[in-house]
Amino acid sequence: MLLEQVEYVRPQSLDEALEILANDDGAAPLAGGQSLTNVLKNRVASVDVLVDISALGDLAGITRTADGGLSIGACVTYDELDRSAEVRQSHWMLGEVAAHIEDQQIRNKGTIGGNCCLSDPTNNLPPILVALDAVMELRSRSGRRSVEAADFFKGYFATALEPGELLVSITVPQMPERSGAGYASLAVGADAKAMVRAAARVTLDRDHATIVDSRVVLARVAHVPTRDAEAEARLNGADATDDAVRAACAGVADGMQPITDVHGSSEYRRQMAKVMARRAVDQAIAAARGGRNGSSAGGN
Amino acid sequence: MTITSAPVTGEATKTWSGRSMPRKEDGRLVQGQGAFVDDGGMHGQGYAWFVRSPYAHARIVSIDCGPALAMEGVYAVLTGEEAKAMCEAPFFAIAPPPGSLMQEWPLAVGKVRYQGDAVAVVLADTRETARDAAERVVVDYEPLPAVTDGVAAAEPTTPLLYDEAGTNVAWHGVYDYGDVDWALENADHVVKLDRLHFHRFTSSPLECNGAVVNFNRGTGVVDVLSNYQMPMFAAMVVGPTIGVPMNKFNFVTKDIGGAFGIKIGFYPQIAALALLSKKAGRPAKWTEFRTEHMLSAGHGNERTFLDIEVPVMSDGTILGLKARAFDDAGAYLHYEPLGAVIWSQVVPGCYKLKHVRVDYTEVVTNKCPVVPNRGYSRMQHLWLVERIVDVVAHELGLDAVEVRKRNYVQPEDYPYETPNGCIYDSGDLPRSLDLALELAHVDEWRARQRELGTGSGRRIGIGIGSTLDSGTNNFGQSRIINPELPFSGNGEAAFAKLDLFGEINVNLGTTPQGQGHETTAAQVAADILGVTPEDVTVSTGFNQANNSYVGFSGTYASQFAVSGLGAVMGAAQKLRHQIVKLAAFALQAEEEEIELEGGTARVRGDEERAIPFIGLANMVYTNNAGLPASLLSECDLNARYVYVPPFEVPDTVAKTGNLTLTYASQVHVCVIEVDEETGEVKVLEYAAVDDCGKRINPLVVEGQVHGATGLGIAASLYESLDYDESGQLQEPSFYEYHVGTAMDIPDVACGDIESPSPFTPNGAKGMGEGGGAPLHAVCAALQDALGGGGAVVSESHNHWARVYELVHREPGAPRGVEVITRSGGLANDAASL
Numbered sequence A: 001m002l003l004e005q006v007e008y009v010r011p012q013s014l015d016e017a018l019e020i021l022a023n024d025d026g027a028a029p030l031a032g033g034q035s036l037t038n039v040l041k042n043r044v045a046s047v048d049v050l051v052d053i054s055a056l057g058d059l060a061g062i063t064r065t066a067d068g069g070l071s072i073g074a075c076v077t078y079d080e081l082d083r084s085a086e087v088r089q090s091h092w093m094l095g096e097v098a099a100h101i102e103d104q105q106i107r108n109k110g111t112i113g114g115n116c117c118l119s120d121p122t123n124n125l126p127p128i129l130v131a132l133d134a135v136m137e138l139r140s141r142s143g144r145r146s147v148e149a150a151d152f153f154k155g156y157f158a159t160a161l162e163p164g165e166l167l168v169s170i171t172v173p174q175m176p177e178r179s180g181a182g183y184a185s186l187a188v189g190a191d192a193k194a195m196v197r198a199a200a201r202v203t204l205d206r207d208h209a210t211i212v213d214s215r216v217v218l219a220r221v222a223h224v225p226t227r228d229a230e231a232e233a234r235l236n237g238a239d240a241t242d243d244a245v246r247a248a249c250a251g252v253a254d255g256m257q258p259i260t261d262v263h264g265s266s267e268y269r270r271q272m273a274k275v276m277a278r279r280a281v282d283q284a285i286a287a288a289r290g291g292r293n294g295s296s297a298g299g300n
Numbered sequence B: 001m002t003i004t005s006a007p008v009t010g011e012a013t014k015t016w017s018g019r020s021m022p023r024k025e026d027g028r029l030v031q032g033q034g035a036f037v038d039d040g041g042m043h044g045q046g047y048a049w050f051v052r053s054p055y056a057h058a059r060i061v062s063i064d065c066g067p068a069l070a071m072e073g074v075y076a077v078l079t080g081e082e083a084k085a086m087c088e089a090p091f092f093a094i095a096p097p098p099g100s101l102m103q104e105w106p107l108a109v110g111k112v113r114y115q116g117d118a119v120a121v122v123l124a125d126t127r128e129t130a131r132d133a134a135e136r137v138v139v140d141y142e143p144l145p146a147v148t149d150g151v152a153a154a155e156p157t158t159p160l161l162y163d164e165a166g167t168n169v170a171w172h173g174v175y176d177y178g179d180v181d182w183a184l185e186n187a188d189h190v191v192k193l194d195r196l197h198f199h200r201f202t203s204s205p206l207e208c209n210g211a212v213v214n215f216n217r218g219t220g221v222v223d224v225l226s227n228y229q230m231p232m233f234a235a236m237v238v239g240p241t242i243g244v245p246m247n248k249f250n251f252v253t254k255d256i257g258g259a260f261g262i263k264i265g266f267y268p269q270i271a272a273l274a275l276l277s278k279k280a281g282r283p284a285k286w287t288e289f290r291t292e293h294m295l296s297a298g299h300g301n302e303r304t305f306l307d308i309e310v311p312v313m314s315d316g317t318i319l320g321l322k323a324r325a326f327d328d329a330g331a332y333l334h335y336e337p338l339g340a341v342i343w344s345q346v347v348p349g350c351y352k353l354k355h356v357r358v359d360y361t362e363v364v365t366n367k368c369p370v371v372p373n374r375g376y377s378r379m380q381h382l383w384l385v386e387r388i389v390d391v392v393a394h395e396l397g398l399d400a401v402e403v404r405k406r407n408y409v410q411p412e413d414y415p416y417e418t419p420n421g422c423i424y425d426s427g428d429l430p431r432s433l434d435l436a437l438e439l440a441h442v443d444e445w446r447a448r449q450r451e452l453g454t455g456s457g458r459r460i461g462i463g464i465g466s467t468l469d470s471g472t473n474n475f476g477q478s479r480i481i482n483p484e485l486p487f488s489g490n491g492e493a494a495f496a497k498l499d500l501f502g503e504i505n506v507n508l509g510t511t512p513q514g515q516g517h518e519t520t521a522a523q524v525a526a527d528i529l530g531v532t533p534e535d536v537t538v539s540t541g542f543n544q545a546n547n548s549y550v551g552f553s554g555t556y557a558s559q560f561a562v563s564g565l566g567a568v569m570g571a572a573q574k575l576r577h578q579i580v581k582l583a584a585f586a587l588q589a590e591e592e593e594i595e596l597e598g599g600t601a602r603v604r605g606d607e608e609r610a611i612p613f614i615g616l617a618n619m620v621y622t623n624n625a626g627l628p629a630s631l632l633s634e635c636d637l638n639a640r641y642v643y644v645p646p647f648e649v650p651d652t653v654a655k656t657g658n659l660t661l662t663y664a665s666q667v668h669v670c671v672i673e674v675d676e677e678t679g680e681v682k683v684l685e686y687a688a689v690d691d692c693g694k695r696i697n698p699l700v701v702e703g704q705v706h707g708a709t710g711l712g713i714a715a716s717l718y719e720s721l722d723y724d725e726s727g728q729l730q731e732p733s734f735y736e737y738h739v740g741t742a743m744d745i746p747d748v749a750c751g752d753i754e755s756p757s758p759f760t761p762n763g764a765k766g767m768g769e770g771g772g773a774p775l776h777a778v779c780a781a782l783q784d785a786l787g788g789g790g791a792v793v794s795e796s797h798n799h800w801a802r803v804y805e806l807v808h809r810e811p812g813a814p815r816g817v818e819v820i821t822r823s824g825g826l827a828n829d830a831a832s833l
């Protein structure tokens, strides 16, 4: 077969899905199928039962939380994120990142949950979710728990999900006032896989002159999105100027061991991580000043 | 990409030929009504799947087909040893020894020589079963060290791919014209470059390879429905190997979804499928997967140039060049070592280089075999020449435009004989360059470049690529590789027929893959027969049983406008002659009085005396009693014509002769912006001037220019096929191999100059391949951005990391270039050389 023999079920409720996943360790959730079917087609993994969760109501929709944040169902597609007025209003950059994932066909099917649960280091959404302090809401037959995005991604195609556990939704807290997000990637060719990328979030003081809080998240430098705590520490309290940001980002990724491949060496990637981090922070500052909780540039 | 339409020249001439008209074939192709190979099938067919080696180099210890054969739905498995036992000989070798000792069979025998080498092939009731079964063919390999470097491969200490050959060198020869030693001793300057490297890439046709093959054990006839672009070559190679005479082969092609030369390379698969079909007693259908295509369908030639020396006079006159070339053919010699001579169609490039010595070595390595790829073999050499011209300008502080203009073959020089006896037919390179510079707004960009200065983090670079697309090969050049080969000349065949109800049919032996043959053939036939192109039905696609063909039939190497349309014109003229004869008889007039218009033959100046084509067809086909025997024998309304270009057999000792009939020229100008922080390159503006003589359909020409431009830009910036030390391909799918798309390729401003060829029936020249001009232009633009004294662009592929390295070269690090200036050379007296 194009795929190896595999069973397909479409549970009617979240509980039913969790039940099936709990009982069969050869079962795997199928969301947008944009990665899973490729993986099966290429036969690098095998699955006994595909549990189609894409139509479950509990995993759908974007809602505003009481504290002004967002609760995003795991099966919300990139296209929905892109077009959501709610997302654009409070977390503009999240919609923008989603808008730049590959092509429209993939954006129609691919889901925020699948994008995170796959934990492919080239995936676009994990770094921005870490930068936005997102929290992953997990469910299994035996209960529920919340895991911070920064702790969710464990390694190359590995996450904090336990067997039988589903990501149900992602909570993105409201951004503090005078905050903005930025996102910068380096890829060979339009809409190609990123070689290195960075996501950033900054909060400025009342005068828009000083950075009071920051997140700098690197992707494809290590196998999972990684906060550069030292860079963040250098940024916090620094002037929101080109020079100060440049200085703060000069040490980004030092001490990390990025991969080497045909597109560039480890050392090149390290240099690029500095550049991408700086660009993401610059964007974030501009967005914070623009009062838009987002930016008009970047997202790619 | 937008289309900047060129002024249409044909309308004024009142002929169909010369007009930009939309293509006849596009309607069906864009509506899903094409007939591609996977759309076809044969009764009772099974589906084939090749078992391919994960190792680059390994001994095959054993193959166990048992588990696969035990599966339900599996018809047969064929292994390499079995296939060999069914063959009469290995595939015919183009090379003399030692290359001829590097034998190839339909499937690997004893050893695998690249990752993706086929060791067995499975036939089953569905494609999926075949694939599952292929995974259950158990192959035990004993890995061997892999040879992946095209220069090191030639060293005597390197492991051998073919023990029986005793070397990895498939072919070696020295091309020596003029007196390069004298030139190097007497030039004012000698510019030396250590190494230039042209990378491996492919053209990624939308449709991968495919074939349905039936070996009828009763009749002995082998039917092959495939998307092979040069079917007679496959027939000539496969026939003797599997013991099938030509008259029992029936090769058929229909629509082909892109080929670019790559589809000249899969004859081993066709042979294996034929044997599999013979074994299983049913047709075998195979549709290649993309990853399979990337691994094993064939890559373009990779070439390394070493020890380059260029004698230059103070005024910028370049006297010639000297270099060692190492061409990496991959694991098997599929069409090679023809590339080792094909480059010599363009020895001096666009320039009047007089003294050239290239020491050429072709090696085998544990990589995918190379096959012709758009711009085949000339592109690599033209890149060398363009790099040389560019580096000379930079190193000597000369203007890149002026150096080119000074050294170009000038309009008054045509027909121009190159040092190796090739005849450049016509052209106007200086004017082409001026037009390209203007279209790319180079003056404005130069100003912008100066404004930008340093410190902005951005650099602008402007580069020129001037190339030739040599078309209509003289196959006699193959004898320069191997004097024993029975090939020379070239040709193409066409049929023109007036059908029963007066319809006009043209049959071609060509295998178009987007070149618009239906349209241009209809245009030229319509002019000759006094009808419109809509009235002419053109059957393209090769059909050994039904169509007219010659040994060289196919679509490759930029030749259709000359050889294909030459044949169509000849056949249409023959048919016209018959129509006129019949009409003269029917209308009781002299042949000279007959004119053809609107599908009717009439007597000039007499409205009353006319007969429609249906009436003439009726006279011959269904109402012929009483027609004079002489007329009947002369006018069967079926006209075949073979166009044969005028060629002599080259001198195989001196390695000279006229190797191609026409030389279309391309001058491209590219403006780029380099981001110093990342090495990213963005193309800001791009112009292409293609002079391919008289254009039959300017719109089709422009489409070809766009395609070649897109491919070249993508190859220079995004696309590269690299192997690691163990011989694993690093870009086996589109995840890693970023094919340039419409989002990457800039708008292309096209300009045209028509310098008709004096050597062709219609003044046209072959075009379509292009000479890889975008690669040359992008490299030159990069060199310009790096500035004098900066790093030298020595790779044809420059992804961001490499550009970054070039921009941030350590001061004082070796540049790989040296200029030796001699006082008292020939004292600028270049004219006397």
Ligand SMILES: Cc1cc2nc3c(=O)[nH]c(=O)nc-3n(C[C@H](O)[C@H](O)[C@H](O)COP(=O)(O)OP(=O)(O)OC[C@H]3O[C@@H](n4cnc5c(N)ncnc54)[C@H](O)[C@@H]3O)c2cc1C
Residues within 6 Å of the ligand: A028, A029, A030, A031, A032, A033, A034, A035, A036, A037, A038, A053, A074, A075, A101, A102, A106, A109, A110, A111, A112, A113, A114, A115, A117, A118, A120, A122, A123, A124, A125, A161, A165, A166, A167, A168, A191, A192, A193, A194
């Ligand atoms: C050609 C191509 C190029 C691509 N390029 C990019 C790119 O550059 N950047 C990018 O970000 N993405 C890219 N993608 C991947 C795409 O974004 C995928 O959609 C994404 O990785 C997975 O999302 P999905 O909804 O399709 O999940 P699926 O493929 O259905 O599932 C992916 C994995 O996650 C698991 N899973 C899914 N949902 C849940 C859940 N709620 N709880 C627990 N486990 C779950 C599945 O079991 C599976 O293991 C590309 C896809 C294609 C086809």
